[in-house]
């Protein structure tokens with residue numbers, strides 16, 4: 001027990017350690033923020049069966065785990081198996097050389113030039129969403145706008161967008177209230193990962209002791225959580241099969257969608273390293289999943305913050321108006337990605353929202369070797385020593401608290417817990433585009449492959465919505481942030497209604 005000297009909160013249960021309290025905490029970050037204040041940005045908790053779990057939000061430790069050490073910190077067994085449950089055998093759950101093989105085949109589809117080409121698709125879908133809200137508001141008899149759960153239509157819009165950019169397919173989720181795939185996504189993580197029962201905590205903690213052959217049976221468990229994952233993946237694979245078949249018969253288009261490039265990239269690969277059919281289907285499930293809900297939730301948090309800060313909303317509107325005037329003089333079709341990039345204040349707002357609301361608040365990694373974790377912020381151990389590095393034996397479970405890192409005063413200043421987009425206007429490094437990659441995913445060998453696209457989508461959708469609508473935060477509503485692996489916004493007291501952010505939306509033009 002080499003970590004015994006690291007301080008951490010008192011253990012509430014010998015069997016469950018801190019696991020139950022962490023999984024049932026009222027809001028994302030509540031416990032971590034408190035523990036980071038008490039122990040510094042690195043501390044120790046106990047998992048089930050007395051396992052040690054090292055938590056860190058330390059900048060140097062994060063840099064080491066995600067960047068310097070390459071593949072030495074693979075995803076934890078539980079994270080890995082959960083990814084398999086909702087995304088099959090794709091890039092999300094591949095590790096080491098296998099991950100490199102997946103990434104090499106996928107990379108060409110995510111180049112900056114390729115992504116820029118998707119802007120008109122995003123702009124079209126954003127305009128379609130905005131038309132829907134406009135119709136609703138124009139037919140409404142309520143003066144002063146309508147209360148709209150912005151999360152719902154944003155999720156449908158981003159699903160349509162990923163359908164078109166990834167597969168050149170019209171999924172039609174915005175137009176169809178009963179859309180099968182959109183509905184299957186709606187509560188997926190709430191039904192499967194939010195507030196896991198005690199038996200499931202104990203069960204998951206045992207996975208790391210099972211051989212892979214036994215773990216491959218997890219998906220067949222007859223409980224409602226695992227059944228839900230199963231039916232979802234079956235639907236995603238069915239959709240994937242349809243998309244692949246349509247692609248096989250549709251030879252004329254010379255499509256530039258992500259999947260077509262991926263297929264070409266796979267075919268030009270040495271046959272020994274090509275993706276198999278199951279891996280290809282898994283990649284489709286992955287793109288459908290990672291490529292839409294993440295952006296939809298991030299956009300939802302953005303509108304939430306802008307509704308709470310009308311002065312910043314107005315500033316963005318003015319920035320867009322100035323850019324629009326310039327652009328009209330130029331007689332372009334619509335804003336280009338360079339125009340979106342040049343909206344300095346809007347981009348600062350996007351960064352600030354991603355910082356305060358990282359939709360993947362924690363990442364779980366295991367040390368694959370005996371190692372030494374370096375720290376930027378020294379911590380005091382139980383025995384009273386001040387240390388700047390922690391020796392960690394192979395197998396150590398490490399939880400990276402992104403939500404805590406994003407609010408560390410040592411990194412962000414005294415107002416780290418507060419909304420202040422101007423923090424990103426001050427220095428060169430913080431205003432650069434690369435900061436987005438860091439804020440979303442920390443980069444490294446397995447950083448988010450879709451961050452450039454997500455950013456483009458957030459920029460284009462925000463421009464469309466802020467130009468046309470005013471967003472206000474309704475009185476008497478409190479939004480809470482729940483952790484279902486992904487951070488879900490819900491209305492306090494109305495959790496049974498699922499993910500939502502209701503805002504008062506009114507039409508500007």
Ligand code: HEM
Nearest residue numbers: 091092290291294295298360440441446447448449450454
């Ligand atoms: C605001 C939106 C997004 C956020 C916050 C986000 C966040 C993340 C994070 C934190 C990871 C790392 C997960 C881990 O290490 O366990 C990741 C990986 C990934 N993301 Fe995103 N993502 C977003 C949008 C997208 C989009 C739009 C796509 C696809 C079009 C995408 C595809 C992926 C893929 C394929 C991976 C796995 C990469 C790998 O393992 O090499 N993401 N994302």
